[in-house]
Amino acid sequence: xxxxxWKPMANKPHTLPEPDLTLEEKVGQLFMPAVFINDSEEExxxxxxxxxxxxxxxxxFFHSRASAATNFExxxxxxxxxxxxxxxxxxIERYQKVAKIPLLVAIDAEWGLAMRIExxxxxxxxxxxxxxxxxxxxxxxxxxxIGLDCREAGIHWNLAxxxxxxxxxxxxxxxxxxxxxxxxxxxxxxxxxxxxxASSGTLNSIKHFPGHGDTATDSHLGLPVIDKSLDDLLVxxxxxxxxxxxxxxxxVMVGHLSLPQLDAHNPSTTSPIxxxxxxxxQLGFNGVVISDALNMHAVSKAYSEKGKLECEAFLAxxxxxxxxxxxxxxxxxxxxxxxxxxxxxxxxRIWKLKERAFAPTPDLKTLTPQxxxxxxxxxxxxxxxxxxxxxxxxxxxxxxxxLHITVNNTKPNLFAQQLENQLGLSSVELExxxxxxxxxxxxxxxxxxxxxxPKDHFGFDPKLLEAIQQIIANNNVLxxxxxxxxxxxxxxLKPSSNVVVVYxxxxxxxxxxxxxxxxxxxxxGKLPIALKTFTV
Numbered sequence: 001x002x003x004x005x006w007k008p009m010a011n012k013p014h015t016l017p018e019p020d021l022t023l024e025e026k027v028g029q030l031f032m033p034a035v036f037i038n039d040s041e042e043e044x045x046x047x048x049x050x051x052x053x054x055x056x057x058x059x060x061f062f063h064s065r066a067s068a069a070t071n072f073e074x075x076x077x078x079x080x081x082x083x084x085x086x087x088x089x090x091x092i093e094r095y096q097k098v099a100k101i102p103l104l105v106a107i108d109a110e111w112g113l114a115m116r117i118e119x120x121x122x123x124x125x126x127x128x129x130x131x132x133x134x135x136x137x138x139x140x141x142x143x144x145x146i147g148l149d150c151r152e153a154g155i156h157w158n159l160a161x162x163x164x165x166x167x168x169x170x171x172x173x174x175x176x177x178x179x180x181x182x183x184x185x186x187x188x189x190x191x192x193x194x195x196x197x198a199s200s201g202t203l204n205s206i207k208h209f210p211g212h213g214d215t216a217t218d219s220h221l222g223l224p225v226i227d228k229s230l231d232d233l234l235v236x237x238x239x240x241x242x243x244x245x246x247x248x249x250x251x252v253m254v255g256h257l258s259l260p261q262l263d264a265h266n267p268s269t270t271s272p273i274x275x276x277x278x279x280x281x282q283l284g285f286n287g288v289v290i291s292d293a294l295n296m297h298a299v300s301k302a303y304s305e306k307g308k309l310e311c312e313a314f315l316a317x318x319x320x321x322x323x324x325x326x327x328x329x330x331x332x333x334x335x336x337x338x339x340x341x342x343x344x345x346x347x348x349r350i351w352k353l354k355e356r357a358f359a360p361t362p363d364l365k366t367l368t369p370q371x372x373x374x375x376x377x378x379x380x381x382x383x384x385x386x387x388x389x390x391x392x393x394x395x396x397x398x399x400x401x402x403l404h405i406t407v408n409n410t411k412p413n414l415f416a417q418q419l420e421n422q423l424g425l426s427s428v429e430l431e432x433x434x435x436x437x438x439x440x441x442x443x444x445x446x447x448x449x450x451x452x453x454p455k456d457h458f459g460f461d462p463k464l465l466e467a468i469q470q471i472i473a474n475n476n477v478l479x480x481x482x483x484x485x486x487x488x489x490x491x492x493l494k495p496s497s498n499v500v501v502v503y504x505x506x507x508x509x510x511x512x513x514x515x516x517x518x519x520x521x522x523x524x525g526k527l528p529i530a531l532k533t534f535t536v
Contacts, residue, residue: 021101027334029101032104035047036065066079104350106159110126110161121145121372140193143194143200145200145375147199161207163190171215183239187239206252209252210268224258241283245283252287254289269291290320307330311330315334387488387499397498404446405427409449413448415482440475445480457490477498483502493534
């Protein structure tokens with residue numbers, strides 16, 4: 001007799017059936033392939049077939065096959081879809097309907113669903129939250145809001161937060177995703193985020209174990225090396241992981257890292273020393289251990305045989321194989337090489353996670369757009385950070401005859417509009433076509449970086465960057481930076497430079513910046529990272 005299929009209703013909690021599964025189906029529960037919101041119907045049907053065959057236990061949503069998670073070289077053009085959220089919900093319903101066992105649905109929503117989905121709420125980056133001082137309640141609110149958005153969309157598992165300590169300014173992939181470079185601050189803020197998400201009923205995953213912060217290599221492209229002893233790691237990188245594991249987390253994501261002083265032969269993804277000896281035994285974590293995406297070149301390029309990477313990662317101690325590109329081959333390799341007891345141990349951990357995900361929860365409501373804006377506004381007003389090398393020059397730059405120069409990234413420039421409409425400050429956009437740049441002027445300079453990631457100088461045209469440097473060198477400048485504070489290392493700032501870090505370009509952050517300029521509010525934030533070239 002055929003097994004009775006589980007009949008879901010879209011985006012609603014359900015009771016799990018009894019786990020009466022074959023060993024092969026239990027191995028299938030270990031696999032979390034990627035699914036794409038903007039995939040073709042052909043690809044969607046292929047995934048439905050894989051799910052209906054009982055070979056998938058969870059899925060992780062990404063935007064498209066042209067997005068950063070798969071298109072590492074950036075050669076494919078991303079096609080945006082204004083209806084991505086409805087598309088996401090529709091796909092979840094389709095995939096759950098064909099599942100014999102309900103799927104755990106995951107996503108990376110470190111700063112909200114907007115990390116993967118257009119036209120959804122976006123909350124501040126971790127580095128912005130890192131600037132908050134003595135206000136962990138706000139971080140809890142952000143974590144809760146993100147969790148509520150996930151649950152409403154049908155997502156159970158937010159693969160967040162990042163608890164890496166970003167103590168390398170050259171880090172190309174963590175940076176703004178980290179709460180900062182101080183281990184205690186990272187711990188406090190990650191704990192608040194985890195607690196906020198937990199209050200929404202959304203599962204979490206702290207990442208990227210054992211710490212991806214101190215490297216200048218992007219693990220999407222190559223294997224980062226963290227050449228530190230275990231003692232050094234325990235003092236710094238492992239500190240937030242160890243404390244949060246004791247506090248209680250749902251899962252730990254293992255990053256793709258080489259730690260030669262711990263394991264000279266295997267990256268962390270396939271290292272029993274790092275996963276079983278360090279994470280399980282020494283740190284005492286008994287929950288679900290998930291891999292970082294297995295399509296990343298740090299590990300995928302080393303395995304030409306399909307399914308071999310998945311098998312090696314499982315044997316090393318992983319429970320969930322995220323972004324497995326070779327599900328069927330991986331299942332067969334695990335069945336051939338792993339002991340049934342080892343398979344059962346991982347299956348039980350995953351099953352307990354599913355029981356929590358599908359347990360009845362209160363009917364919690366997502367924030368209204370007005371509440372979302374108010375929350376972002378509260379974060380904005382509490383994170384503005386003054387880096388003043390010459391405080392006496394501030395008032396000079398706020399005089400009526402000062403010139404406002406803006407370097408924009410096509411976002412609506414509400415800051416410029418308010419300066420002009422309410423204070424009469426004339427605004428001009430920096431253009432390279434102009435031969436002469438101002439000299440010996442009082443300048444308010446607002447910069448909206450083209451990109452949040454440091455690749456290619458945060459997207460700045462080299463000539464534009466040179467023009468910005470000249471303006472800073474030759475004028476009395478008050479700079480407002482609406483973006484990643486690491487941008488400041490590119491600007492050739494002087495010891496006497498005056499900077500206000502705004503961190504984000506959201507309307508609420510632009511409003512807070514104007515209030516600060518107009519002396520309506522004071523700056524309460526503190527820079528959560530050390531810069532290489534500019535200190536005050």
